[in-house]
Each structure stands twice: as C-alpha cells, then as structure tokens.
Amino acid sequence: MNTxxxxxxxxxQAPEEKVMxxxxxxxxxxxxxxxxxxxxxxxxxxxxxxxxxEVFYGESxxxxxxxxxxxxxxxxxxxxxxxxxxxxxxxxxxxxxDSIDICxxxxxxxxxxxxxxxxxxxxxxxxxxxxxxxxxxxxFPKSIYDNVAYGPRIHxxxxxxxxxxxxxxxxxxxxxxxxxxxxxxxxxxxxMSGGQQQRLCIARTIAVSPEVVLMDEPCSALDxxxxxxxxxxxxxxxxxxxxxxxxxxxxxAARVSNRTAYFHLGHLVEVNETxxxxxxxxxxxxxxxxxxxxx
Amino acid sequence: xxxNKDDVYGDHISNRFNDELLALKTRFLKMGGLVEAQIDxxxxxLIESNGELAEEIRSKDKLVDRMEMDIDEEAMLxxxxxxxxxxDLRLVISVIRMVADLERVGDEAKKIARFAIKxxxxxxxxxxxxxxxxxxxxxxxxxxxxLDAFARLDSEQALRVMKxxxxxxxxxxxxxxxxxxxxMEDTRNISHCMSVMWVLRALERVGDHACNIxxxxxxxxxxxxxxxxxxxxxxxxVGS
Numbered sequence: 001m002n003t004x005x006x007x008x009x010x011x012x013q014a015p016e017e018k019v020m021x022x023x024x025x026x027x028x029x030x031x032x033x034x035x036x037x038x039x040x041x042x043x044x045x046x047x048x049x050x051x052x053x054e055v056f057y058g059e060s061x062x063x064x065x066x067x068x069x070x071x072x073x074x075x076x077x078x079x080x081x082x083x084x085x086x087x088x089x090x091x092x093x094x095x096x097x098d099s100i101d102i103c104x105x106x107x108x109x110x111x112x113x114x115x116x117x118x119x120x121x122x123x124x125x126x127x128x129x130x131x132x133x134x135x136x137x138x139x140f141p142k143s144i145y146d147n148v149a150y151g152p153r154i155h156x157x158x159x160x161x162x163x164x165x166x167x168x169x170x171x172x173x174x175x176x177x178x179x180x181x182x183x184x185x186x187x188x189x190x191x192m193s194g195g196q197q198q199r200l201c202i203a204r205t206i207a208v209s210p211e212v213v214l215m216d217e218p219c220s221a222l223d224x225x226x227x228x229x230x231x232x233x234x235x236x237x238x239x240x241x242x243x244x245x246x247x248x249x250x251x252x253a254a255r256v257s258n259r260t261a262y263f264h265l266g267h268l269v270e271v272n273e274t275x276x277x278x279x280x281x282x283x284x285x286x287x288x289x290x291x292x293x294x295x
Numbered sequence: 296x297x298x299n300k301d302d303v304y305g306d307h308i309s310n311r312f313n314d315e316l317l318a319l320k321t322r323f324l325k326m327g328g329l330v331e332a333q334i335d336x337x338x339x340x341l342i343e344s345n346g347e348l349a350e351e352i353r354s355k356d357k358l359v360d361r362m363e364m365d366i367d368e369e370a371m372l373x374x375x376x377x378x379x380x381x382x383d384l385r386l387v388i389s390v391i392r393m394v395a396d397l398e399r400v401g402d403e404a405k406k407i408a409r410f411a412i413k414x415x416x417x418x419x420x421x422x423x424x425x426x427x428x429x430x431x432x433x434x435x436x437x438x439x440x441x442l443d444a445f446a447r448l449d450s451e452q453a454l455r456v457m458k459x460x461x462x463x464x465x466x467x468x469x470x471x472x473x474x475x476x477x478x479m480e481d482t483r484n485i486s487h488c489m490s491v492m493w494v495l496r497a498l499e500r501v502g503d504h505a506c507n508i509x510x511x512x513x514x515x516x517x518x519x520x521x522x523x524x525x526x527x528x529x530x531x532x533v534g535s
Contacts, residue, residue, distance in 0.1 A: 250378075250380065279380070280518030281381055292309060292312065293306050
C-alpha cells in the first residue's frame with residue numbers, strides 16, 4: 001500500500017505557498033498604446049462612427065485617439081475610473097463640450113454618416129436627435145406637464161393641444177411615470193421625489209423623439225428602488241432608441257448594457273459584449289478594474 | 296490567515312474580499328486533502344481487511360459533508376456581498392461545482408469502506424486486489440494532481456489529469472474482464488468478485504470526479520467551459 005498511502009492531507013499545499021511571480025508594477029501603471037482597443041469596437045452600419053477622436057482641454061489631452069462604433073438600438077455602457085474620459089467622450093456625441101471654451105474636439109465623429117462637428121450643423125437639431133440625461137435630475141421649475149411639453153413645443157412637434165397632450169402622456173408612460181403623476185400634471189416638478197424627477201427628465205428627453213439617449217450616471221443620485229425603475233426603463237427604451245450610458249456601478253453596466261467599453265486615462269482599452277467583459281475580459285486592465293483591484 | 300498580496304486572488308482594494316477568496320480556496324484544498332485521505336484509508340482498509348479503519352471512514356464522511364455545506368455557504372456569501380466578476384467569479388463558481396465532486400468522492404470512499412467490511416467478514420482469498428491497488432493508485436494520483444492544478448492555477452496539469460481518465464477507463468474494463476474470468480472459473484467466487492467489481496466501479500467514478508475538477512480548473516484559468524468538449528479543442532484552449 002505504499003504507493004497509495006503516500007498521498008496525505010499534508011501534501012495538498014495551502015495557497016500561500018503557491019506564490020505568483022512578484023511584480024512591482026501595478027495594473028494602473030500599464031503603458032497603453034494609443035488608438036489600440038481590444039475586443040469588438042466596430043459594428044456594421046453603426047449609428048455613430050467615431051474615428052481617432054481626440055479631446056483637448058487647453059493643452060491637456062483628455063481623449064487619446066479613440067475609435068468606436070455604436071450600433072443602432074444597442075445599449076452601450078462606458079465604464080472606467082474617475083477622470084478616464086468617459087463623460088468627456090460621451091459629451092462629444094451631442095456636442096455638449098461646445099459650451100466649454102477651452103475644449104477642442106478632433107477626429108471623425110459621424111452620426112448616420114454625417115459629421116457631428118460640421119460647422120454648418122444645427123446644434124439644436126443635433127441635440128433633439130441625441131438627447132441627454134444628467135447625473136442629477138434637473139427638472140425645469142415648471143409643472144410636470146410643462147417639463148415634458150417644453151421640447152415638443154419649441155421644436156414644433158405638436159400643432160394642437162390634444163397632440164401635445166398625447167406626446168406628454170406617451171412620454172410619461174414610456175418613462176414609467178404616468179400612473180404616479182396623471183392626477184397632478186399641474187404640480188411643480190421640483191416637488192417630486194429624486195427618482196421621479198429623474199424619470200421625468202427621461203420623459204422630457206424622449207418627448208422630442210430622439211434617436212439616441214445619452215445618460216451620464218443617471219442613477220448615481222437615486223435610491224435602489226428608483227435605480228431599478230430607471231434600469232427597467234433603459235431596457236424598454238432600447239427597443240426604440242440607441243442608449244449610451246456612463247456609469248460608476250459595474251453591476252449596473254452588467255445589468256443594462258449589450259456592450260461595455262472600458263476607458264483608462266483617455267484610452268479606450270476594451271470594448272466587448274457585456275457578458276464577456278464581466279466573466280472573461282480580454283485586457284488585464286479591464287479585469288483589474290471590474291474586479292475591484294484598482295480604480 | 297495572512298492574505299498574500301502576490302496571489303492572484305489577493306490583490307483587491309478590499310482586504311476583506313482578499314481574505315474571503317483566499318479562505319474559500321484554502322478551505323476547498325483542506326476538504327480535498329481530507330477526501331484524498333478518505334480514499335487512501337478506504338483502500339487500505341479493504342486490502343488489509345481492517346474493519347476498524349473502515350468504520351472510521353464512514354464516520355469521517357460526515358465531516359466531508361459538513362465541509363461541503365460550509366464551503367457552499369461561504370461561496371454564496373461572497374456572491375451576495377461582493378458580486379465577484381471575471382477571475383474571481385470563475386473561482387467562486389468553480390469551487391461551488393468542484394465541492395460537489397469532492398463530496399461525491401467522499402461518498403465513493405464510504406462505499407469502498409462498506410465493501411471492505413463485508414469482504415473482511417466473508418474472509419475469502421483476495422482475488423482482484425492487484426487491480427484495485429493499480430486503479431486505486433491511478434485515481435488517487437488524479438485527485439491529487441487535480442487539486443494541485445487548482446492550487447497552482449495550472450491548466451496544463453489539469454489537462455494531463457483529463458487525459459489520464461481514458462487510461463483509467465481502460466484499466467477498469469480490463470480489470471472487469473479479469474474478475475469475470477474468476478467468476479466463470481468458480482461460481483463460489485461470484486459474491487466476492489461482485490463486491491470487488493463495485494469497488495472498482497467506485498474508483499472509476501473517482502477518476503471521473505478528478506476529471507470534472509480538472510475541467511473546472513481550466514475554466515478558472517482560461518475562462519472557457521471545456522465540459523462536453525472534444526479533447527483536441529480542450530488542448531487548443533489550454534495551449535492558447
């Protein structure tokens with residue numbers, strides 16, 4: 001029995017003794033090559049075609065040659081540590097960066113094949129097509145009804161009061177808010193709860209029938225219930241809109257998006273199917289970030 | 296336990312998360328060690344006709360069962376608390392799967408011990424014990440190597456374990472034929488030989504469980520599920 005009894009409990013070594021090679025380098029110090037993104041950054045017939053995009057704030061370069069396609073009706077999540085450029089990149093998509101004097105955008109940014117940064121382009125029309133929801137709910141100090149009706153009015157989307165009523169109702173329904181507010185449409189929007197205000201802002205955004213909705217950390221100021229409602233909404237909206245969402249919550253990205261893009265110090269490191277990113281990411285940095293090893 | 300910062304599961308920002316993952320890994324390996332010892336003792340009790348040792352194995356199986364439940368609970372708490380992703384997620388999921396295999400190996404040890412008692416009581420000539428010894432050593436090695444592959448995150452070693460399984464199956468077939476011959480030679484051997492056959496069957500199952508553990512190690516390391524996958528494909532994944 002010598003052969004068999006040679007294996008005992010002591011021979012299975014505890015993990016402390018199995019040391020991986022000691023590396024001085026931290027994952028966040030990895031040197032990244034400009035313009036190189038692993039995974040699947042490109043799509044056929046994309047809604048947005050973005051090539052070698054660079055964004056400068058004065059002298060400093062916040063976005064370093066990022067190329068990415070955003071497909072029609074997809075939900076894509078942008079994740080990354082603070083200051084990695086994900087919000088800056090998001091704001092290029094409807095020229096929200098125009099309001100910052102020192103900000104310059106270079107590279108090819110096409111929406112349905114047309115240059116977003118064409119000087120002749122009507123920015124108001126662009127933002128009607130590419131709507132935005134911000135981190136903090138920012139309803140106008142007006143009634144619930146007027147908040148939603150504001151966009152359709154200025155864009156002349158309704159000729160009659162009844163048409164406007166229809167738009168308001170359908171937008172509030174899509175935002176999952178109708179049943180909660182239908183009896184008090186004249187009440188001030190600022191009196192609503194945070195979660196309701198955020199859903200109102202979403203209703204306001206979709207009232208002008210945009211093609212794309214950009215969301216910059218839409219749930220960071222919301223409680224878990226309100227967050228769940230907004231996430232439900234994202235799933236429903238994705239049937240008719242393209243959605244780009246910046247989020248600090250990894251679980252949120254995993255729950256709501258089809259693809260996830262990982263940004264790091266102005267680079268786009270990896271873009272992949274969300275299911276892949278959260279189970280078997282391709283890039284070491286993505287893995288380190290999503291599993292809480294730095295960030 | 297002091298978490299090792301250089302371990303691939305020990306470098307999170309949250310030290311408590313590090314502790315939890317390393318504790319899970321350590322506990323799994325402890326259970327693996329216990330199960331290995333159980334099989335080892337079971338074979339010893341059979342070959343030495345040691346009924347006392349066989350009884351001991353049967354009572355120690357309760358400890359194996361307890362460890363399975365504890366590790367499962369620990370893994371569940373990690374999922375609930377930490378929402379692990381990527382390699383951490385693969386570790387937790389694999390441990391949940393592999394712990395079930397280890398528990399089954401423990402059951403096989405108990406089964407062998409039961410036959411050891413029966414055979415000791417019958418007190419017949421030890422026919423077929425050479426085969427038991429042979430296959431026993433083989434599958435013990437597989438269990439040991441699969442646990443070692445887990446501890447080292449060594450997918451190549453895991454692949455070697457998977458390849459061994461085919462040889463165990465062949466050895467089992469040939470041992471079964473030998474026992475059949477004994478039975479045909481003298482029908483009074485049938486009861487004894489059938490018991491030995493069950494022991495061989497249990498050992499063959501242990502090899503299968505070692506193989507399952509190896510598959511999970513490859514999943515942990517490579518991120519690809521190689522269950523129900525042709526060997527050439529598994530080789531390609533491990534080699535990539």
